[in-house]
Amino acid sequence: MFNKKMIIGVFLLFIMVVSGCGQRNAEPGKKVLILGFDGMDLERTKVMMDAGELPNFAKLRDMGGFSPLATTIPPQSPVAWATFSTGLNPGEHNIFDFLRRDPDTYFPALSMADVKEPKRKLGIGRWSIPLSSPEIKNFREGVPFWKVLSDHGIPVSVLRVPVNFPPDECGHQLSGMGTPDMLGTMGTFSFFTNRPVDKTTETGGRIQEVEIRNNTVEAGIEGPNNPYKKGEVKLTVPFKVYMDPASETIELRLQDQSLFLKRGDWSRWVKVRFEFMPMMNATGIVRFYLKEIEPYFELYMSPINIDPKNPALPVSYPSGYSKELAKEGGPFYTQGIAEDTWALNQKRLDDESFLKQSEIVFEETLRNFHHEWRDFHSGLLISYFSSTDPLQHMFYRYTDPECPGYDAEKAKRYGSVIPDTYKKMDRVLGEVLSAMDKDMTLIVVSDHGFAPFRRAVHVNRWLVEKGYMVLKGPSLQESGEFFDNVDWEKTRAYAIGLNGIYLNMAGREKNGIVQQEEADALKAELIRGLEAVVDPDNGKKMVNKVYRGDQAYSGQYAGNAPDLVVGYTRGYRGSWQTALGAAPKVLVEDNLKAWSGDHCIDPALVPGILLSNKKIMNKTNPSLMDIAPTVLNEFHMAPLPAMTGKDVLE
Numbered sequence: 001m002f003n004k005k006m007i008i009g010v011f012l013l014f015i016m017v018v019s020g021c022g023q024r025n026a027e028p029g030k031k032v033l034i035l036g037f038d039g040m041d042l043e044r045t046k047v048m049m050d051a052g053e054l055p056n057f058a059k060l061r062d063m064g065g066f067s068p069l070a071t072t073i074p075p076q077s078p079v080a081w082a083t084f085s086t087g088l089n090p091g092e093h094n095i096f097d098f099l100r101r102d103p104d105t106y107f108p109a110l111s112m113a114d115v116k117e118p119k120r121k122l123g124i125g126r127w128s129i130p131l132s133s134p135e136i137k138n139f140r141e142g143v144p145f146w147k148v149l150s151d152h153g154i155p156v157s158v159l160r161v162p163v164n165f166p167p168d169e170c171g172h173q174l175s176g177m178g179t180p181d182m183l184g185t186m187g188t189f190s191f192f193t194n195r196p197v198d199k200t201t202e203t204g205g206r207i208q209e210v211e212i213r214n215n216t217v218e219a220g221i222e223g224p225n226n227p228y229k230k231g232e233v234k235l236t237v238p239f240k241v242y243m244d245p246a247s248e249t250i251e252l253r254l255q256d257q258s259l260f261l262k263r264g265d266w267s268r269w270v271k272v273r274f275e276f277m278p279m280m281n282a283t284g285i286v287r288f289y290l291k292e293i294e295p296y297f298e299l300y301m302s303p304i305n306i307d308p309k310n311p312a313l314p315v316s317y318p319s320g321y322s323k324e325l326a327k328e329g330g331p332f333y334t335q336g337i338a339e340d341t342w343a344l345n346q347k348r349l350d351d352e353s354f355l356k357q358s359e360i361v362f363e364e365t366l367r368n369f370h371h372e373w374r375d376f377h378s379g380l381l382i383s384y385f386s387s388t389d390p391l392q393h394m395f396y397r398y399t400d401p402e403c404p405g406y407d408a409e410k411a412k413r414y415g416s417v418i419p420d421t422y423k424k425m426d427r428v429l430g431e432v433l434s435a436m437d438k439d440m441t442l443i444v445v446s447d448h449g450f451a452p453f454r455r456a457v458h459v460n461r462w463l464v465e466k467g468y469m470v471l472k473g474p475s476l477q478e479s480g481e482f483f484d485n486v487d488w489e490k491t492r493a494y495a496i497g498l499n500g501i502y503l504n505m506a507g508r509e510k511n512g513i514v515q516q517e518e519a520d521a522l523k524a525e526l527i528r529g530l531e532a533v534v535d536p537d538n539g540k541k542m543v544n545k546v547y548r549g550d551q552a553y554s555g556q557y558a559g560n561a562p563d564l565v566v567g568y569t570r571g572y573r574g575s576w577q578t579a580l581g582a583a584p585k586v587l588v589e590d591n592l593k594a595w596s597g598d599h600c601i602d603p604a605l606v607p608g609i610l611l612s613n614k615k616i617m618n619k620t621n622p623s624l625m626d627i628a629p630t631v632l633n634e635f636h637m638a639p640l641p642a643m644t645g646k647d648v649l650e
């Protein structure tokens with residue numbers, strides 16, 4: 001009845017990007033290599049270089065230059081890398097935070113990309129056939145500099161740069177942060193156990209209670225909804241585990257695969273095939289980690305990654321490019337934020353297994369980089385390395401005795417994780433330095449620095465205490481996530497995301513009450529109040545500076561910006577509850593999570609770094625806005641009119 005090819009062509013899980021300008025120019029010519037190290041901190045890099053611990057960074061500094069690199073307001077990776085890519089301020093590229101909010105509902109949503117189901121579907125019995133293409137949208141606006149180069153015939157390869165999903169259609173692109181897993185989330189792990197678990201406090205993952213019968217566990221991997229079925233019908237793939245407690249080993253059987261795992265082992269990538277119609281399926285890939293067999297069975301499964309060999313969504317351009325990479329180096333994490341920080345926060349992974357997983361991510365990233373570096377003859381190559389960011393987030397507590405989660409004993413083992421990660425990046429740089437020829441321009445960039453995250457600030461509580469936010473019922477009552485208990489008719493300001501505060505504007509927000517003519521005075525009042533607020537437990541200032549959105553940003557999307565952006569002092573950060581619009585009872589509390597380092601504070605306190613084999617011009621005070629014009633100039637091309645940065649290399 002239906003042409004199967006047509007159906008495949010329009011189906012959400014079968015988007016094939018038509019291969020276009022994937023040709024590589026083998027002619028030798030101008031080369032620019034950019035290595036991006038997320039969150040490499042200026043001070044730490046300096047100290048380690050001076051101590052001789054980063055010999056290759058020091059070598060590059062002496063060859064050309066080393067400079068602080070001003071980050072964005074706020075210093076969050078999606079915002080910063082979008083500025084890096086486009087040379088635009090957030091008011092022009094439209095990424096202001098990890099989360100944006102819908103003024104019609106006050107609900108948060110992810111800010112980077114969106115995958116919407118096809119608009120037109122045809123219902124036949126219990127089937128529902130998509131007739132139009134699904135919408136996959138990168139919210140990043142503006143033109144990245146690699147697109148400009150590619151349009152001028154210069155070969156470009158862009159690996160894992162954040163906020164590049166779906167990837168730009170030019171050269172070779174592997175998408176990065178912002179790429180979802182098969183469930184459409186930023187990464188949802190699963191945890192199979194027979195240990196009694198309080199599911200109500202679980203976030204970031206799915207706990208599945210299992211039973212053990214005759215040393216056998218039967219469970220299922222819950223995949224995406226079947227878009228071919230009416231209503232929400234989850235695709236589930238069953239698997240079986242045969243346990244041998246004596247040898248602390250399991251055999252896991254899944255579809256036609258079988259693998260053996262010892263306690264403490266990470267599995268190889270395992271293919272999971274979801275069948276949504278006879279003969280039609282989509283595959284994802286997962287890794288298992290066997291945490292425990294006795295007294296309780298505990299099996300972690302990674303988020304279901306889009307299979308690079310058979311991608312259900314466009315993780316690369318051209319679509320065959322991820323296959324090429326996987327064919328050569330094996331499958332790899334395609335999910336944008338691959339290190340499972342949340343599983344460690346929730347204690348589903350421990351320090352050791354998280355470290356191992358981070359190592360896997362790094363090795364896979366390195367393999368992808370080698371694939372390009374080996375044949376890099378001309379044009380632009382960018383390779384983004386994530387490791388420095390998640391490892392600083394999670395292991396800061398072992399380097400900071402003032403951190404509430406500090407443990408002197410464990411610090412002996414894990415205190416070196418962060419410096420070791422920096423040294424690892426130094427080795428990547430060393431490889432490049434030893435093989436590079438003289439006409440290559442090398443640029444090393446980090447998007448922001450790092451700081452301890454000791455105390456979590458509940459900004460909505462402050463708004464409640466000062467009367468800017470009003471809760472239903474008695475005034476000191478709490479509010480749960482998504483402004484559960486907020487009386488919008490009386491609320492003038494609300495905080496959501498990691499740094500943002502919005503006024504409840506009449507005509508903009510659904511139940512807005514703040515009139516245009518009151519807005520200026522209200523912003524000024526909030527800034528005065530927030531900049532004066534101190535931690536009631538120790539009298540320390542918690543906020544360094546509050547930025548006004550209408551002054552910090554300009555451009556066509558500036559209206560989407562938060563009205564105020566809070567720049568915390570070192571040691572403080574907006575709480576996770578604040579990010580989701582909750583107002584707990586207290587103003588500030590100890591951060592006891594493993595996630596103990598952060599950078600979402602005042603951008604002036606966490607600059608990134610810039611190094612190059614070319615001299616960095618004096619007194620240019622480089623910022624992320626300058627990278628795009630600098631690279632274009634290396635190829636003798638003028639910056640686009642919207643780019644306001646400057647070339648910073650001599």
Ligand SMILES: [Zn+2]
Nearest residue numbers: 039077389393
């Ligand atoms: Zn980070």
